Each structure stands twice: as C-alpha cells, then as structure tokens.
Amino acid sequence: MGKIAIVTDSTADMSREKAEELDIKVAPLSVNFGDQSFLDGIEIFPEEFYKKLRATDRLPTTSQVSVGGVVEIYKELAASYDKIISIHISDKLSGTYQAAVLAAQEFSNIDIIPVNSKTVTISLAFQVRMAAEEARKGSSKEEILKRLEKAQQNQRIYFSVKTLEFLEKGGRIGKAQALLGTLLNIKPILTVDQEGYVAPLEKIRGQKKVYQRLAELYGEFIEQHGPNCFQAILHAAAEEEAESLKDLIEEKFGPQNIEIEQLGPVVGTHTGPGAIGIVLTPR
C-alpha cells in the first residue's frame, strides 16, 4: 500500500503553517479587485483583504482554481505518492471541485479521488485535518473516505452576516434569497445545507439575539455529539464579537476548546465583513 497525499483549496481557510505541518497541498482561488487579481493565501491575506474591502466601493469578485492549476499540483505529487485525496469547497458554491474532477482525468498512473466536501471554510478544513490524520496513521483510502462521508453527514455550520448584500451580489445567496427585501432588520442565521447550498436556518431579529441563538445551537450540537468535536468560531474582521460569542458560550456551557478563526479573502468576499458563525464537526 502506497502513500496517500491530501489536497484542498484555499477556501478551507487554513494557515500556511498548519498546512505545512500536516503536509497538505493547497490550491489557491483568486480574489479580484477591479483588474487586479490576487492568489488567495499566497498574494493576499485576511488582514490586508479586509482593509482593501473597506477602502473600495466596488465589491471584489472571486475566481475558482483553474484545471491547469490543479493539474500542476497533482503532477508534483505524482512523483512521490500513488494516491491523492483532493477535498474541496461545496460544488454548489464554486467550480473548484469540478476543476479537480477534470484535472484527475488527466492522470492514469496515479489514483486521484476528488471529494466534494459540501461545505466551506474551517468546516472544510476539519475534513482535511481528519484525512491528514488518517493518512499519517496509514489508514486506507476507503477508511479515509468513509470518515469524510460521516463528517459530511454530521458537520454543521451556522453563521450570520451583517447584510445579505454580499451573498446576493456574489451570487451565493442560494435559498436565503427569500429573506431579501424585508422592512424589519432581520439577521438570519444561515447554514450550508446537506447539499452544500447556503440556506436560511432561522430568521432572527436583533444582533444580541443572534449571539444567543448561535450559543444555543452550539449547546444543542455538543449535547448530541459530545464536547470532543472539531469546533471553531468564525468571523470576518469581527474579532471582538467572536471573543464575546466565545465568552457567551463558555458562560452557558463552561470552558470549551473553541478556536477562533478569521474567514479568508475568498469566503469573506461573499459574506462581507462582520459575518460571524460557528462550525462543528464530530471527530
């Protein structure tokens, strides 16, 4: 049995250090401000991105990884591995998974399995970390895929955005479309559903109630799956709010092992600044 390589893309919002530590190759998407294009996680990083975002009145756009870009990565790995598991952003949110499928068809000497994670950001990173752990332990391809499938069934992502404008303009609003145009100041709690679409979970009014509800959703998940989950609070340039959400959760449920992570440029383009959420995946 040969070695298994793990690949993902930059929407997993994994730091470069973490990726290197786990030996994971990351295919970058791009963020475009006007005519300028920046490779996510290579040429542009969160701090700088949100600064730029505040300064511009023209919203940035994003581009998926090209097939060629993925082929390059696979080619490099083909020299030292004989299997690749390539885990990507939900195919309902980006064409990157499709690019990976097409790229995989270019290779016959190596077994490449593209995986549609049906999620994004740290939730995607959790799947990648699981796969890397398994690969390191020497688990088989089948064992890894089985664990990923289980994660996909149980993973949850709950988030709230300051305004739906970014999701709408970026064409990622999905089933939350129905929430547009209400006169009341609605702060929906959104999720990425089983198929991988952005979908509204609940309509909430008032920012404080959003935090309360996110904390409750956290509690419900922990009760069902136990505290030993992959768990993180996500935010887009809203570190302070993320800290207070963590405090609220710990006030309700005692000290928890929650990481706080910033949404990367590509995902941040579509949520807009001020987004905050929680991601949970059972181990």
Added chain:
Amino acid sequence: MRQADPSPEKKVEKIDAPLMKKMIVAATLWLSENQAEVDALNVFPVPDGDTGTNMYLTLFDATKEVEGIEENEVSKILDAFANGSLMGARGNSGVILSQIFRGFANGARNKKTLDPKEFSSALVEASKKAYKAVMRPVEGTILTVVREAANSAQKEAEKTDDFRQLLEAILLHAEETLDKTPEMLKVLKDANVVDAGGRGFCLILEGYLRALRGDRILEKDLKKMAPAGEAKIAEPEKLEFAYCTEFLIKGQGINLEKIRKYLNQHGDSLLVVGSTEVTKVHIHTNNPGKVLDYAVQYGRLSKIKIDNMQEQTEEKYSSLPKAPTEEEVPMEKDFGVVAVVAGEGLGDIFTSLGADELVTGGQSMNPSTQDLVAGCEKIPSDRIIILPNNKNVVFAAEQVKEVTDKEITVIPSTSIPEGIAAMMRINPEEEFSSVIKEMEKGLEEIKTGEVTFAVRDSSVGGMDIKEGDVIGLFNGELIITNTDVGKVSLELLKEMVSEEDFLITIYRGEELSEEEGEKIKEMVTEEFSDCDVEMYPGNQPLYYLIISVE
C-alpha cells in the same frame, strides 16, 4: 319609514314572511338608533367601545340579504338572514349574534309561518347554538340573556297565543337578566355597567316588539344608510382561471382519459381531444407550467399558446388606453396569508414578511367575516392562513371556514407583535403542517405591550383611570396609568423585560411624531442596555406605541 299599524286590539297569532321581514328591519333600525349607548357600555377602558357598532353592522348586512328576496315562507327569510349575518359578522358580539340567528333559523326549518310555541323552540335552538359556538361560555354576557329569554319564551308560550304578549314577557325577563349581569361578571360590576352584548340583544327584541305593535321606530330609510367604514369600489371582475393554455402532444399511446382526469383538477373549460398519437389540449388554468409539466411525459409538446385572459378582460373593459402594467395574475401558491392590520407602516411590514392580503382592522374596528373571506378569495391558493392579530377578530376569522371552500387555518394571534413573530417563522420550503406548527410556536415567544389612552373614566384593579389618561397594557392586561407616554412606556417595559429577553421592538403609532418616538427610543435604549432596541413607524391608530419583547 312608518310601519303599517296593525290594529292595537287585534292579536298577532302567527308570524308570516312579510311580518318577519318587518320585524328584522325594525330590529336593525332600533339597534342603529341605540348603537352609541351600547358602545358606551364596553367595560374595558381601552378604545374598543364597538360592541354596538359591531352588532349593528352585522345586522345591517344580514338585513340587506332579507330585503332583496321575495319569499312567502318564514324559514326561507330566516335562512337568508342567518347567512347574511354570518357573512357580515364583525367582532365577537357579531359572531355570537350570527350563531343565534343560525340557531333560530335551524329551529324554524321548513316552517311557512311561526306560532308562539314554534317561535319559542326556535329561540331555544338559538341559545344552544350560541353556547356551542363559544369555546368557554362566560355567564353575565349576551349568552346568559339569550338563554333566559328562551326560557321565559317557553313558559310564556304555554300561556298565550298572542305574539305581542309573548314578546313583552320575553323582553321583560331579558331586561331583568341584563340588570343582573354585573352580579355575574366582576368586570361589569367594577365598571358599574351591564353587559353590552346583552343590551344589544334586548334592543333587538324590543325592535321586534315595536314592529308587532306598530310603534314608530325612526324616520330613516335603511337602504340609504351606509355602515361606517365601508367603501366599496367596483373592481374589474376577477377570473377564476387566468391563463388560456393550448397545445398539442405528439407521442404514442397517449391516454386521453387519464390526462382529462388529471387536468380537470387544475382548471376549467377543459378539452382533451384527438388520437393516441396527436392530442390537443385546451384548458383555462392558473398554473400553465404545471399543466405543461404534466403533459410532457406523454410526448413532444408543440403549438404551445398561453394567453393571460385577465389582461384581455381588463383591456376590453377599460375605455382609456393604459400604460402596460407589470401586475400579472399570480401563479397558484402552496399557501397564502391574510393578515388583519391597522396602520400603513404595520401593513408594509406584514407585506414585506410575505403576507399576501391585508384586511384593515384591529381594536374598535373589527373586520367582518365577509371582509376576511374577500381577502382569502383574492389569493390564488386553496390554502389560506389567517392572522387575526387581535383577540376580538379571532372568532370572526374562525367563521371564514364556514363560508369558503378553501382550507382555512387561523393562527390565533391576539396582537400585532404575535402576528409578526408568526410571520417570521414562515419557511416556504417546509411542509404546510410544519409551517403551521412553527407559526404557532412564534406566538408563544413574544410578549406584547401596548400604550394607548382610556376612553372613559373607570377603575381597574384598584387603579383610578380618567378619560384621556395614558395607559399601558401587558399582554392585554392594564398595569400602568399616567399622563405621560414616555413614563408609561418605561414602567411597562420594566414589567415586561426579563433576563432572557434581548430585543425590544417599538412600533410607533400615528399619534406620535418621529421626534417623540426617537426620544422614547433613546430612553428605552439607555434603561435596557442588555437589549437591542428597534423602532419602526407603524402608523397605527389609537395606540401611541405597540411594543414587543423577546
């Protein structure tokens, strides 16, 4: 209009159709004459002194039904009257009244004329029907008065064959009973009044008696009287099915009968003709997409033609050239929502949350069952959810079920905030049954506060209230009174807000300026720092503020 005088000495031994009509008209006119008095009996010092108005408007609509018909059987007159009263029923008192008339009509079924015994047993039916219609009957109300009237009618009918004596005895006993209502119901005693609905019923009996005696009622012509707040504008006729849809199916072994059977449920003017290879379909439907979707399984579709007949009709009837309108006949929806709202701002909020039709109404202006039915009928869906948004409208909303073929679900919201909370929980992607469950859950999660003014001097729960005082109600209960809107709002909120609350929403009424509203919002924001505070223009009448806490 002067009633024809029967000779004062002559007995009235039976009521025939013309006399019944006369009695009905007389009762309506007599109630109209005394409407203000009944309104003033409303005990609660919030501005809902509308019992007399509601009863009168209900009778008015019912009487219109009767005036138009030429029947010489009493039972037919009473049937038309009962149907009319149900359609016209406004407020709780109107709905109970409509049930009384329904029971009375049932009791007089197949009768050409009525003698005193028959009249009395019909009145007993009326009383039973009214009790049955009310979930939790309360003594000391119109129900008690009707029951006692029926009891005395039965006794008296044994003794006399003259309707004038009978009705005099019934009225006397009904009025005695009415005078006892304060002993049965504490709220009446506190306010030192008799029950308004019961008084209204006595006036109806008195109207009957006046018709029998030939007493003058008033110099008014019912036909020329228009009920308050009703302005009917003629609308272009709405077609039941808007899209004329025609196409050919080309395939093999097309089952014409099966297609006919299926499509029959989706429109009218259906034609399915031709052979098993080429079939022509013609249908008027509200959902051409569904029809085409179904047909395509049988083969290729061709010569598809879809016309909007509604547009065509409207064009035909409009003599002036009109700018093209974007408004189209909407496609059939899974379900529709009718919300009862007063105030433009609140209406806009409900619309933006997905309400399909708004019916104007609320405190002291309860919409009739007919108004609600009209709202339901306008929505191109067979399933309608009604949000009454006021406890006095819930009953009328329930009655809509009786008069429409549509599937009606009433979410018993008793305030605007409850209605909004229910709307917030609608997820159109979900199954209808879980939509209903979610909406009902919404009602429980919200606390409602109202800041308004007292319409009369009164005393409630040990508080002395002067007409014009600002009062604060928490879930319908009066808890604070003062002369300042801001003070009442703060005190009210102190009662309402608990540790688990994080959002205060204030809907500003038409009586307050934006500036006054902002001032109150600032005060509230400062006082309740653990909550978000939002304010929206509701433009509702009578209520300075409607507040929700959640």
